[in-house]
Amino acid sequence: MATAALGTAMLALPPGRALAQPAPLARAIPSSGERMPAIGLGSWITFNVGNDAALQAECTAVMAAFFAGGGRMIDSSPMYGSSQAVIGRGLATLGHPDALFAAEKVWTSSGTNGPAQIDETRRLWGVERFDLLQVHNLLGWEAHLDTLQAMKAAGRLRYVGITTSEGRRHDLVEQIMARQPLDFVQLSYNPVDREAEQRLLPLAAERGIAVIVNRPFQQGALTRRLDRAPLPDWAAEIGATSWAQLILKFILAEPAVTVAIPATTRVDHVRENLAAAGGALPDRELRGRIAAHIGAL
Template sequence: MKNYSRRQAIKSISSLTAGTLVWPQYALEAKKEMGHRKIPSTGELLPLVGLGTWQSFDAGNDQDLRKQLTKVLLEMYKKGGRLIDSSPMYGSSEKVVGDLTSKLRVQDSFFYATKVWTSGKQAGVDQIAQSMQKMKRSKMDLIQIHNLVDWKTHLATLKEMKAQGQIGYWGVTHYTDSSHAALAKVIKDERPDFVQFNYSIMGRHAEKFLLNTAKEQGTAVIINRPFEGGSLFRKTKGKALPPWCAELEIASWAQYFLKYILSEEAVNCVIPGTSKPHHVVDNMMAGHGKLPNLSERKKMLAYIKSI
């Protein structure tokens, strides 16, 4: 089987041109909706693939990049993605998200998530207000405590904001394996609506206990770093997808990595970041169609270890 890049796979699916890599099930893909999972604390349905904005949306006043990012948001929406995750830590990303989405007719269709990343109660209150202003939201869908910074202080603020209807949900985040025990303790003790952490096909520490803890406690899971900072693409560069990927409706390495994550039932949403429209289409398609079962997950893992 010929090896296809992300761009080529997307073109193959959309053009349905004879002689390209087109599997029968993809002819129906445009008619399918992205898969959803329920947020345990409310039952609200959340699409499986969202969008991270670290680095990719730190566009400042670059008008050409802002136009490109507008296309990213529109393509995300067309393919069923809704969650946009940002943070005060991400440079101008919050403001860029707010500026761009405010000009779209589908502005209120997105699920907006950001974070508080500071110490002290008043500093946290002020930062959250600034984030909501930048993202142009009178109510934020989700505020998370970034990397557990001063989390006990911000916990009280977020619970109060939720009770007053200023935010829909609150949560905690981190991005390292060494943080998983601390996250698990917060989940057990405080029952956050959401937890966000790192997990990938080659970084499976979360499988030891954190995913199960979140599932048992009814905490929704958002996954960051699904591509291990791009190292997974470097590992598979020049490598062909195995032929059996057709059966799993996997058309690219990005979908291979994302579908492995999404086949874990505790995961509500994965948030790969990108500034490229063709990449966001590719990423979103991982949330469409079937997901691997347990034996297929093992097969995927064995193959990626072998190359």
């Protein structure tokens, strides 16, 4: 049944259209210069489907559409229930695409338990090593950063990062960004959650730290709220055909942002998200108008 569901979902992917899509905007990771498509794929809630074979197949179809559209970064965490196993199953089904940029997290208060958790996560993904490991929500960050830096030095990891979400602990995030040799910082940012603009985004630009934006749609709450209102005519000026695209274009127009990682369960939404990074981005004046308009709704 799962195979049939995946087959149906894959049929919904017109290869011609996927190939015809322009490659999404790519941004350089400052610490290496490696270019990264600016739309990634989050897995918070959306990929936590347990043993439900039909839903697992849907997740695999989402991943297939993501890779077909030029996406690379998939992000998860031990906190996300079955998401890691679901990603691993999807990657195996898709033959472990070379394009994958595997971004994971370590999430345990014990520094001693970090390596074992990372090994288990690697087993669930079915990958030899991760491209990026981040300290999730700064939990046990000092010990874990030591572990991750040691892994990077030994060639067992390419990039090291930290994460926060929904504006929490920005003071500490700022301190760590200022003092530690980080490759990535992950934080929440969208037209209504703009606290990161004050200190973290300028600091990331100054220190050469790549920025991953999580919860661009506030876990769907923002787009659900906006869906009740018509998309303004001026959204067409930058080729945005949906609220989701307008939000993503707003985020990607911030130069310090490297990748936004919207999560979804739907193939059409993956395509829509990737397409947001494929056209014009708003200038400063239009970004202001987007934020004011969305904030007022």
